Amino acid sequence: MAKHHVTTTINGEEAEYLCEPQETLLDVLRDEVGLTGTKEGCSSGDCGACSVMLDGRLVCSCLVLGVEAQGKTVETIEGMADGEELHPLQQKFLEEAALQCGFCTPGVLIAAKALLDTNNNPTETEVRYWLAGNLCRCTGYDKIVRAVMDTAADMRGA
Amino acid sequence: MSGMRYEAPGSVDEAVALLADANGAARVLAGGTDLLVQLRAGMISPDVVVNIKDISETHGITAEGGGFRIGASVSGAEMGENAALVAAWPGVVEGAELIGSTQVQGRATMTGNLCNASPAADGVPALIAGGATCTIAGPNGTREAPVGDIPTGPGKTSLGNGEFIVAINLPARPANASDAYLRMIPRTEMDIAIVGAGVNLVLDDDGTCTAASVVLGAVGPKTITVADAAAALVGSKVDDAALEAVKAAASAAATPIDDKRGTVAYRTKVAGVLAARAAAIAATRARS
Ligand SMILES: Cc1cc2nc3c(=O)[nH]c(=O)nc-3n(C[C@H](O)[C@H](O)[C@H](O)COP(=O)(O)OP(=O)(O)OC[C@H]3O[C@@H](n4cnc5c(N)ncnc54)[C@H](O)[C@@H]3O)c2cc1C
Ligand code: FES
Ligand code: FES
Numbered sequence: 001m002a003k004h005h006v007t008t009t010i011n012g013e014e015a016e017y018l019c020e021p022q023e024t025l026l027d028v029l030r031d032e033v034g035l036t037g038t039k040e041g042c043s044s045g046d047c048g049a050c051s052v053m054l055d056g057r058l059v060c061s062c063l064v065l066g067v068e069a070q071g072k073t074v075e076t077i078e079g080m081a082d083g084e085e086l087h088p089l090q091q092k093f094l095e096e097a098a099l100q101c102g103f104c105t106p107g108v109l110i111a112a113k114a115l116l117d118t119n120n121n122p123t124e125t126e127v128r129y130w131l132a133g134n135l136c137r138c139t140g141y142d143k144i145v146r147a148v149m150d151t152a153a154d155m156r157g158a
Numbered sequence: 159m160s161g162m163r164y165e166a167p168g169s170v171d172e173a174v175a176l177l178a179d180a181n182g183a184a185r186v187l188a189g190g191t192d193l194l195v196q197l198r199a200g201m202i203s204p205d206v207v208v209n210i211k212d213i214s215e216t217h218g219i220t221a222e223g224g225g226f227r228i229g230a231s232v233s234g235a236e237m238g239e240n241a242a243l244v245a246a247w248p249g250v251v252e253g254a255e256l257i258g259s260t261q262v263q264g265r266a267t268m269t270g271n272l273c274n275a276s277p278a279a280d281g282v283p284a285l286i287a288g289g290a291t292c293t294i295a296g297p298n299g300t301r302e303a304p305v306g307d308i309p310t311g312p313g314k315t316s317l318g319n320g321e322f323i324v325a326i327n328l329p330a331r332p333a334n335a336s337d338a339y340l341r342m343i344p345r346t347e348m349d350i351a352i353v354g355a356g357v358n359l360v361l362d363d364d365g366t367c368t369a370a371s372v373v374l375g376a377v378g379p380k381t382i383t384v385a386d387a388a389a390a391l392v393g394s395k396v397d398d399a400a401l402e403a404v405k406a407a408a409s410a411a412a413t414p415i416d417d418k419r420g421t422v423a424y425r426t427k428v429a430g431v432l433a434a435r436a437a438a439i440a441a442t443r444a445r446s
């Protein structure tokens with residue numbers, strides 16, 4: 001079957017790739033585009049390790065076909081820092097050790113940023129529900145939630 | 159899945175033609191949150207996948223004739239962001255918003271939830287209770303059907319070859335009317351309902367219920383419309399006695415399965431509890 005030629009915008013830059021119709025955006029990002037920061041945990045929408053922004057919406061890239069990104073904008077963890085300057089969430093996760101193996105971290109950061117971009121004063125309950133689709137098997141959720149709450153507090157103070 | 163074709167038509171007619179030509183070997187792609195999982199698991203292997211999200215008729219939530227038209231590509235997140243829809247149909251929106259995580263909400267549609275035809279679909283009971291209809295496009299033009307007529311059993315729908323749903327329509331709301339949806343899951347998030355209950359009701363100026371509908375999900379192969387529970391509400395002030403009757407009627411109507419997530423006895427009891435609670439919430443909303 002013919003491959004599809006897809007033109008899209010990834011982290012602010014125009015990108016092109018060829019993909020099979022059944023390949024997911026996750027497959028394409030990792031295997032065709034070479035952006036391996038987005039992780040594959042389950043490929044069934046359950047773990048959130050593959051979280052990216054698609055046209056400004058938080059989605060699981062394992063539940064999007066690569067061809068569906070045609071003409072859209074995709075934001076991945078690789079675009080989160082501003083050059084060498086880490087995003088405040090990234091900085092806070094390091095300072096507060098809100099990660100252990102780090103496998104869930106790109107997805108958690110993308111999801112947390114999506115929340116703070118629309119609400120910089122979330123309650124702990126809001127943070128926990130928002131991140132319910134991001135599974136972490138080692139850190140435990142308290143440190144992650146606290147790092148998000150502390151980043152939000154810093155952002156409000158700034 | 160090798161050899162699968164992908165199409166993203168820009169019009170309803172093109173989509174119908176693609177679906178009809180495939181003679182049952184096509185699948186509509188909306189949010190993909192069921193479809194991609196089923197593709198990956200090898201549960202389905204369509205010849206062609208037809209993405210309907212580029213068709214403008216499937217977009218947007220529009221106020222129409224006092225009610226709402228919700229396009230088949232509209233995600234749960236978009237529904238939750240529409241203040242007018244949330245105010246008029248809080249139960250329909252809470253059903254749609256219970257589907258999956260924030261990530262899943264960004265994609266999942268109510269129409270996909272309906273057409274996936276899972277007995278436990280969270281978006282469906284409140285739609286049926288609310289008297290929603292769907293606009294279906296097909297080779298013979300467009301037709302309307304009640305939402306409840308679409309699922310015919312687990313994974314099966316009444317849609318014919320070449321047909322797909324373009325939009326779901328919620329009727330005009332009389333004064334003092336509201337709805338609610340509640341579900342029971344063994345966890346607090348990200349799980350499949352073992353019972354769901356949607357209630358829609360209308361009160362008169364004295365607070366007496368003049369119309370009601372009570373619909374259960376996940377306690378049978380299809381949703382169950384509990385006429386006895388509705389009858390217990392109509393004519394009452396939705397007081398404790400009426401709610402007790404709703405509870406008994408809903409439990410009596412439930413025909414759940416037994417599995418590791420919930421026993422028959424438990425699901426039967428919870429069906430009654432949730433139906434009564436949802437009725438109380440809908441009444442409180444209708445009064446305010
Ligand atoms: C992690 C996770 C959690 C979930 N949690 C829940 C939950 O809590 N509750 C729940 O009810 N569901 C849940 N689901 C299931 C799923 O998200 C929902 O059923 C969702 O609403 C499906 O909508 P969709 O737009 O993604 O459908 P798709 O996957 O695009 O389509 C689903 C089916 O419907 C057909 N279809 C779609 N649109 C149309 C149309 N317009 N006309 C005709 N046929 C159509 C497709 O061909 C396919 O067979 C979950 C899924 C995941 C991955
Ligand atoms: S890999 Fe996408 S949700 Fe787990
Ligand atoms: S840090 Fe290991 S999974 Fe979260």
